[in-house]
Amino acid sequence: MEPIVVNRKESKLRVTPEWADVCFTCGTCAGGCPVTGVDGMDPRKAVRMAALGLDQELIDSRFPWVCTLCGRCEYACPQGVEILKMMRRARTLRERDKVPGPIHKGVVMCLERGNNLGIPKDDFLFLLADLAKEMDEDEGFPGFYVPVDKKGANVMVTINSKEPFGEPDDMKWWWKIFYAAREDWTTTSEQWEGVNWGLFSGDDESMREITGRIVKHLEELDCKTLLLPE
Numbered sequence: 001m002e003p004i005v006v007n008r009k010e011s012k013l014r015v016t017p018e019w020a021d022v023c024f025t026c027g028t029c030a031g032g033c034p035v036t037g038v039d040g041m042d043p044r045k046a047v048r049m050a051a052l053g054l055d056q057e058l059i060d061s062r063f064p065w066v067c068t069l070c071g072r073c074e075y076a077c078p079q080g081v082e083i084l085k086m087m088r089r090a091r092t093l094r095e096r097d098k099v100p101g102p103i104h105k106g107v108v109m110c111l112e113r114g115n116n117l118g119i120p121k122d123d124f125l126f127l128l129a130d131l132a133k134e135m136d137e138d139e140g141f142p143g144f145y146v147p148v149d150k151k152g153a154n155v156m157v158t159i160n161s162k163e164p165f166g167e168p169d170d171m172k173w174w175w176k177i178f179y180a181a182r183e184d185w186t187t188t189s190e191q192w193e194g195v196n197w198g199l200f201s202g203d204d205e206s207m208r209e210i211t212g213r214i215v216k217h218l219e220e221l222d223c224k225t226l227l228l229p230e
Contacts, residue, residue, distance in 0.1 A: 022079045023047050029083055032076035034068065041066040043073040043083055050086050055093070064090035065100050069200075091202030103201045110210055115161040115193040125189060127164050135172060141179050149221065150186035156223035157187045158194030158214060160230050174229060185227075188217050194230045 029043040030036045036043070039062045046067075049058040058064070067087045074083045096104050106116035113119075128146040135141040147153065155178075163170050178185050191213045198207030218226050 023051060023081055024079060026078065028076045028078060029073035029081075032072040034070065034072065035066050038066050039063075043067075046087065046090075047081055047083060059090050059093050062100075063087070064094070064202075088202055091200075092204065094202065096201075096203070099201050103197050104203070106197045107201060107203055107206045107210075110193050110197065111206060114191040114213075116195060116197055117161040117165045119161060119164055121190055124164055124192075127168060128187075131168055131172065132175075135175065135179075139172075141176065144175070144179055146175070147186040148189050151221050153184050153186040153221065153223050155183060155185040155225045155227050156218050156221060157185055157227045157229065159187060159192050160195050161193055162195075186221065186223065188221075191217065194228045 023044075025044055025048065027044050029047070033041070033043050035041050041063055046058055046061075046063045049055075049061075064087045069084060069088060071084045074081070077083065091099075109118045110116050114121075115124075125148065128148065132144055132146045135144045157174075159171065177183075193210065196207055196210050198204070198210050214226065
């Protein structure tokens with residue numbers, strides 16, 4: 001009698017092909033996950049889907065987007081299954097126009113205008129000058145100003161666009177620390193976004209482009225240290 005051969009369906013999400021044999025389905029990953037149960041989230045189920053070749057079902061599910069990519073599931077796994085890579089790979093394989101929420105739109109905006117929310121350069125610089133004036137005249141920080149595109153500064157600072165857009169006073173907290181410490185710092189007039197949504201959405205090409213812009217600024221301004229307040 002000829003043996004029956006079951007061909008395991010290949011998976012684009014399985015980082016190593018041994019997953020189907022390695023995973024115990026013990027649930028340790030789910031126990032370590034901070035969002036287990038949210039929208040039915042269960043890392044164990046996600047691993048089994050990838051192990052069995054149910055790629056598109058996982059890619060189309062909410063699991064990769066409910067996941068925070070914190071890595072606690074992978075850290076807890078007794079078998080070392082690379083769950084974090086699997087989840088991010090699932091995000092990468094999602095069609096860009098089907099990425100949930102505003103993340104992909106923010107990536108496009110950042111590539112086109114230099115920040116996730118599309119804040120114009122002139123508006124941004126006006127805001128920095130206005131806030132600096134408040135600190136100088138009203139808040140007890142005489143002579144304070146926001147250094148922009150300053151060459152040779154020790155620290156180059158990127159900014160989370162939600163701050164100039166909706167919470168501008170939050171920037172003052174770290175400005176005050178710089179003032180008190182007499183730190184030599186600067187930010188940039190363009191492409192200052194500090195939150196790389198290409199990373200979060202699984203868009204590697206955009207992630208590299210956005211990261212490359214920051215590195216280019218750092219090198220052109222000859223700054224020693226990069227600070228990402230996010």
